[in-house]
Amino acid sequence: MTTIRDATPSDADDIYRLLSGFVTSYRPDRAVFDDATFPRIVEAASAGSAEFLVAEQDSCRRNGPDGSPRRRTHPTGKGSPGTHARR
Template identity: 55%
Template sequence: MRVRAVTPADADDVFRLLRDFATSHRPEPARFTAVTFPALLAAAAAGRAEFLAAEEGGRVVGYLHAARMPTLFAGGTVLELLELTVDTALRGRGTGSGLVRAVLEAAERAGDVEVCVPTRRAADFYRRLDFTETATYLKWAPVG
């Protein structure tokens, strides 16, 4: 397995993985192609995000998206890991851990103050990678 930056050619594989990852939203193919995927590629190119792919046999089998945010409270940028998914059939083989290790290295290179991840479902996975629980994550979504 090799970890690398996501490229425009990875769109189909990333969308396939996204459909299995998303539980609270249903990804729309047209919006993904026209808006969200190009926006994430641009954010990563500008250093505002990390958008990484795990590749095996020439195929993307996992991806990670993290957004970099300037903060006052931390005295620098915080990298928030927002999406991490691996092909269901390949889980438990170190692919997700490899993606997380790669983003932690990227955070160190970028001088990020911390890396955080809002999750409950995967808390044990992140604890095994030395993340510690610090807060409850709340969200608000507009109706309609």
């Protein structure tokens, strides 16, 4: 089953991994992503001025090294992450 939900700070690792895989014109800076970019996206989405969603697939759950479930998240929407305005 796939669940679509708002992105949260706990999605940062998965979203950064996807960003790094998609970007071809530059190498994303993890510190900038963690300290500025992603928190601003989540804040804008919480305030209703942007929409940043992830798709979470239950069938992809696997246990991590600490025994906690892992999940796969996929950002959704049009344009740059976090800039898709709510309509």
